Amino acid sequence: METRRLHLLVELSRLGSMRAVADVVGATTSTVSQQIAALAREMGTALIEPDGRRVRLTPAGRRLAEHAVTILAEVEAAHLDLGPGAEPNGTLRIAGFATAIRAHLLPIVAGLAVSHPRVSVLIREHEPAEALALLATDEADLALTYDYTLAPAATDPTVHTTPLWTARWGLGIPAQADAGPGPASEVFARFAGQDWIVNSRNTADETVVRALGSMAGFTPRVTHRADSLDLVQDMITAGLGVGLLPLGSATHPGVRTVPLTAPDVVLRAYAAARHGRLNWPPLTLVTTLLTRQAP
Structure with a gap:
């Protein structure tokens, strides 16, 4: 059922004349009559009957008009509830x-x-x-x-993305390791012989690790994968390798994070x-x- 036809039926039950309905909704009497007839075909029953030179609703028409009042009110409530200016709900x-x-x-x-x-x-x-x-x-x-800036995500035209925040990442290494801040390729080169730890559920940081390893002239030997950053730090502490960690975040006593520059690694x-x-x-x-x- 089209709600505009239900609206015409409600107006007809209120005003009692096709012409009056046409005047209220800004249509012709013929249009109103055609829409009511279409509604009757959809319902499979007569909704109006002659009443002298006018028409009146049949019992089925009156009953549908009662339903229509409720239906139209719910539709209006849905518009108000879901519209851009509605109270979130x-x-x-x-x-x-x-x-x-x-x-x-x-x-x-x-x-x-x-x-x-x-x-x-x-x-x-x-x-x-x-x-x-x-x-x-x-x-x-x-x-x-x-x-990451060094591993940008593919774009999807069906999805809208809103930038939220950025965070610099560095290389997580054993606390006692001899390495300081510097160009990413130089820092990576110092750990060319180490095993490398990357994310087990996302390939972005592995892409970054391999890109920076290539700049340093070697292929990182990725041997361990973990999704939890706490677990990555535990692995570094246990001497299982090195991996990317966010700068500025708390680290375990046996781990420190070396800043990387030229290029920076930014999430x-x-x-x-x-x-x-x-x-x-x-x-x-x-x-x-x-x-x-x-x-």
């Missing part, structure tokens, strides 16, 4: 990497419980490729992703959503809050 499904969830999303979720209690957030921890796959299959509304975080969802108030709200708190 609903469940937002977010898939993102652990650091973004822990350091940036969780404080926002805690605040939403007070500022926007009608918004609920469902969180799933995933690396970028996994989060974007959930976005593509409509199993997530927002994906928190990242790439770039994004909020990604499908174009058709961008104006949904809960999504807009959380994306805005993430952007505001980004350093």
